[in-house]
């Protein structure tokens with residue numbers, strides 16, 4: 113990946129819709145060239161709005177959008193070298209597949225030979241070479257999806273915008289398409305900005321992810337950073353599962369600190385931000401990072417749920433703290449503990465992470 | 470099997486009855502009259518004659534030889550031309566109007582459609598008389614334009630082809646807007662976003678996406694305007710002053726004044742035949758586009 117060069121840069125973007133809905137609130141983000149960048153967040157958080165601002169279907173209430181350094185925020189969509197794969201495909205029903213794919217190039221007034229070549233190439237890329245003469249209504253959902261990709265890629269845009277393109281497909285197809293999309297991005301070298309509310313999709317496909325909530329970007333980072341080092345409660349909760357424990361900082365030693373809960377349970381946590389001893393703080397703890405069977409802490413198993421490859425426990429520590437813990441099942445496939453058992457727990461240093469809020 | 474066909478037959482019988490009594494029967498009466506002989510006192514006499522159809526194209530000289538007569542053909546051509554122009558202007562006005570309405574929020578759409586149909590609440594004859602006041606010398610248009618220094622009577626449009634044309638467009642515009650709206654309302658407007666995303670200008674999006682998708686409405690609307698325009702009677706009579714004979718007036722004249730029923734019937738039949746041929750050609754052209762022929 114050619115890092116550094118910015119493909120799209122949003123600077124202080126806000127969008128207020130008539131009626132007063134503030135869909136985006138001072139959003140700034142830089143998307144690098146040739147990057148697979150994902151906007152991840154719950155429904156209604158403003159992902160589509162940000163994409164539509166980049167495409168040119170909406171105009172920002174404040175802020176600017178740069179494409180390779182040039183402000184495009186007030187150009188109409190047909191003047192931006194950016195194409196969109198729409199959530200509901202939006203294929204032209206009165207045109208054949210080939211006419212759909214060639215539409216962008218035709219509107220640009222390219223010569224016919226070039227259009228034909230680009231259409232063949234784009235259809236081959238999405239493995240739809242034999243379907244050029246069909247109409248969209250004669251295709252399955254997955255095939256229409258491929259045609260929508262081909263149509264958006266054929267004019268070779270600098271940036272491709274994808275608004276939850278897989279959400280209408282069934283699970284198996286969706287999983288297969290993830291790999292294909294990733295390959296497509298690598299082969300074409302086009303910058304992808306991909307919108308989804310599905311964290312698994314985001315984690316498996318992206319180079320970097322921006323987690324959004326309520327019109328704001330909460331955190332930007334590689335999938336590993338987002339999962340391992342969530343900065344706040346929202347990110348830790350939205351991506352994967354987390355236990356949230358509240359307490360006060362007891363001692364600090366360099367990067368490591370000990371957080372004590374009101375009933376005296378001590379948890380080792382990594383420092384995050386300028387805190388001092390005595391500060392009230394919340395930590396996030398992934399269920400699969402807690403070790404069972406040994407350690408200084410003691411708890412009682414309240415629930416044990418068999419999940420196939422693993423077992424999910426709810427364990428009570430003292431009166432105030434209950435943790436959810438996930439442990440891989442051993443060779444026998446059986447859970448090691450039953451409801452009512454008393455178990456020892458260990459929270460390894462670095463497993464718990466302090467949150468900013 | 471038998472049961473179901475019998476009950477089907479009973480099901481559609483009322484429809485056939487209505488079509489037969491109100492549609493086919495009058496047509497056959499008309500066809501029959503067109504082949505009868507003119508009665509000197511006004512009605513028709515029994516007997517078979519093609520004289521009415523001959524009269525449409527030829528005049529009989531004193532020695533009974535036939536001379537080509539283009540008066541009636543000219544009337545037909547003028548009527549078709551005016552109907553075609555009316556259809557085109559209705560389309561040019563109706564398409565943006567229907568598009569505008571279809572893009573409004575739901576409650577406003579219904580209000581606008583109500584406004585489009587309001588003229589139907591008043592009789593066409595009365596509305597056409599209103600146009601006389603607007604178009605006449607010192608009428609609404611002429612008087613206002615005198616303020617800008619035009620001589621009185623410069624815009625005395627009454628009893629001109631322009632007046633007929635204005636009257637026809639006014640009368641039939643709703644018949645264009647309604648079917649256009651019906652097909653545009655069903656359109657997915659995200660397709661227009663997709664088109665502009667793919668570098669189509671506003672005009673290109675209209676040409677390559679909106680108009681092709683509105684085609685069923687364009688076909689239906691054009692027929693609904695063109696067919697009644699050809700035989701229109703009220704606008705040519707009142708606004709054209711009957712000076713320039715149109716098909717509708719010609720037919721009326723044959724039945725009411727000239728008392729030549731066979732000839733009036735023959736012109737009607739010819740008009741109907743022309744419309745039917747035009748319909749077939751149109752339907753075939755629409756089918757060639759892989760789209761529903763006419764209607765919806």
Ligand SMILES: Nc1ncnc2c1ncn2[C@@H]1O[C@H](COP(=O)(O)OP(=O)(O)O)[C@@H](O)[C@H]1O
Nearest residue numbers: 129130133135154155156157158159160161162
């Ligand atoms: N055209 C619009 N008019 C008014 N409000 C809108 C419009 N489009 C989106 N919104 C509102 O803006 C917020 C963000 O919407 P959206 O960007 O579609 O979210 P997401 O794609 O993340 O689900 C929502 O509250 C939505 O209701």
Ligand SMILES: [Mg+2]
Nearest residue numbers: 156159160161
């Ligand atoms: Mg959305």
